[in-house]
Ligand SMILES: C[C@H](O)[C@H](O)[C@@H](O)[C@@H](O)C(=O)O
């Protein structure tokens with residue numbers, strides 16, 4: 385409405401077009417948060433599908449969990465504004481961005497993210513659909529939303545409909561839930577250390593660790609196990625029932641992400657009141673539709689840097705919301721925080737404790753992002769997100785390598 389009488393000229397200001405796409409790689413923590421130095425809790429004899437091979441049991445880095453490294457995507461607009469994002473992907477993902485996806489971005493309006501996403505996905509469907517390719521698409525999509533926010537001078541959560549709450553509350557993932565409790569987090573998610581290859585002895589050690597943490601944390605603190613795809617339905621069922629006595633709140637990603645049938649069976653098998661969660665290695669609305677329609681889990685946990693980005697997470701979240709399911713994204717720093725605050729069915733978030741102990745809170749994607757907010761007393765106020773885009777900048781002290789160009 386015009387405030388004053390007279391002609392009201394409503395002019396849509398044209399958006400600057402994307403003029404450059406750059407993909408870099410970086411090593412050492414950051415978005416590829418498994419890429420840590422020796423002695424870090426996150427690589428301390430954690431159960432994985434590779435643990436059936438004794439030579440790959442003590443360390444996930446031994447089989448290559450950190451082989452990719454971080455992908456950094458920059459999108460530059462004609463007015464000089466640069467949007468960027470980071471995810472797991474490294475050099476192969478940089479190739480996909482520079483040599484395949486860039487053609488759908490150069491000369492385009494960053495506000496056309498639906499068309500751009502559609503072209504990135506369906507042009508790579510013949511070799512993508514999940515994993516590395518969708519990681520690359522996710523990074524481009526997140527950089528688009530960062531660029532949009534910077535062009536509109538608004539935080540991404542404003543572009544998603546605004547906050548439905550004043551603060552984010554977090555559970556912490558790491559080896560020390562007892563310390564997480566003292567730091568004000570609402571729960572602690574432990575990595576599972578022993579899988580089927582270590583038999584009943586290993587299962588007893590898993591239960592003993594949970595019992596110890598329950599004794600340290602008291603009865604009211606959430607305790608969860610993250611099984612990182614390491615188990616089979618029988619072992620996961622036995623573990624769930626053995627851990628029920630110690631108040632295990634949820635059993636996470638117990639079996640292969642491809643075994644939708646196994647998840648549906650596990651969800652029927654676990655004790656009443658225990659939740660089954662999964663999805664961090666699932667991708668797109670179609671993958672999550674399968675998890676939801678086959679009743680595989682109680683909570684889906686997409687990683688916004690791996691599932692297709694914000695543009696796809698909007699669709700995934702709506703599917704879950706329509707079925708009364710919670711969406712608690714896998715820890716992905718500001719990229720999930722800006723989403724979670726805007727959705728009623730995302731009442732809390734994950735904070736991955738990246739300190740080696742972990743005995744203190746450090747930024748999740750350290751050292752790559754400057755300005756990354758961290759929880760205080762297990763919470764982040766929405767006002768901490770009130771900066772354009774995702775509100776973070778690349779740390780200029782982190783060496784970047786650009787292996788390809790477009
Ligand atoms: C702690 C788990 O083993 C993984 O390292 C973690 O990244 C992921 O599964 C999570 O849910 O945070």
Ligand SMILES: [Mg+2]
Nearest residue numbers: 610636637664
């Ligand atoms: Mg997990």
